[in-house]
Amino acid sequence: MRIDVFTLVPHAYAWLTEQRPLAGVLGTELELRLFNYRDTTPLKAGQVDDEPYGGGAGMVLRVDVVAAALESAYRDVPPPRVIALSPQGRPLTQAVVEELAGEDQLALLSARFEGFDERIVEHLASDAISVGPYVLSNGDLPAMVVLDAVARRLPGALAEGSGELESFSAALGGGLEYPHYTRPPAFRGWSVPQVLLSGDHAKIESWRREHIR
Numbered sequence: 001m002r003i004d005v006f007t008l009v010p011h012a013y014a015w016l017t018e019q020r021p022l023a024g025v026l027g028t029e030l031e032l033r034l035f036n037y038r039d040t041t042p043l044k045a046g047q048v049d050d051e052p053y054g055g056g057a058g059m060v061l062r063v064d065v066v067a068a069a070l071e072s073a074y075r076d077v078p079p080p081r082v083i084a085l086s087p088q089g090r091p092l093t094q095a096v097v098e099e100l101a102g103e104d105q106l107a108l109l110s111a112r113f114e115g116f117d118e119r120i121v122e123h124l125a126s127d128a129i130s131v132g133p134y135v136l137s138n139g140d141l142p143a144m145v146v147l148d149a150v151a152r153r154l155p156g157a158l159a160e161g162s163g164e165l166e167s168f169s170a171a172l173g174g175g176l177e178y179p180h181y182t183r184p185p186a187f188r189g190w191s192v193p194q195v196l197l198s199g200d201h202a203k204i205e206s207w208r209r210e211h212i213r
C-alpha cells in the first residue's frame, strides 16, 4: 500500500517512521511519501494560505496550492481516496481504519489555522475524516493517527496474533479488550485475578471472554 501525506511539516513525521508499527512495514508493505505544499505552491515566497473571504480571524489553505501539489504528485490521475483531515469529516473508527487499510493508495491532506478552502474538500478530496470531536491545531497529528492505525493492520506490522483480539475488533464483537496483568502478582495488596495465574487455558479464555467490556 502507498500513503502520500500533503503537509507543511514533512520533517515532523520522522519520529513516527522510526517507531513500530510504521518502522516494521515501511519499504515492504507500506510506501510513505511526504509532500510539502510549499515545494509546489504557484505563489511567491512559499505562500500557501490566505485571508478568509468575508473577513474573520485566521488564514485558510488555498485551493490552487493544494491542486498544484496534487497535480505535481499525480499529474492527471489522483488516487481514488484523497482524504482531507478535518473536524467536519466522518469520524475515524476501527471500521474506517479497516476500510482504509484495504486500499492500495491513500492521500492524506493536512491543513492548519482556519483549515481548508471548502473547494478543496468538495472538489479535490474524495472524503474527509475527523479523528474526534475536538479541534487540533493542524492535520498532522490526525494524519499520524491514521498512519499508525492503518499500519497496524498491514501484514507483518505486529507480532503474530497480537492485532486480532484488540479493542473494537470483530473477534471481540467490536467491544473493548479484557484487562491485562503482568508481574508482580501482588503489589500494595492489589492482586492479579487468581485464574490468570492458574495455567488453566480454558478457564483463562472464559475469564477473558467474560471481561470483554
Ligand SMILES: C[S@@+](CC[C@H](N)C(=O)[O-])C[C@H]1O[C@@H](n2cnc3c(N)ncnc32)[C@H](O)[C@@H]1O
Binding pocket: 085, 086, 087, 088, 109, 110, 111, 112, 113, 114, 115, 116, 129, 130, 131, 132, 133, 134, 135, 136, 137, 138, 139, 140, 142
Ligand atoms: C485549527 S483546525 C481548523 C478548525 C476549523 N476552523 C473548525 O472550526 O472546524 C486546523 C486543521 O487541523 C486539522 N484538524 C483539527 N482538528 C481535527 C480533527 N478533530 N480531525 C481531523 N483534523 C483536524 C484540520 O486539517 C484542520 O483544517
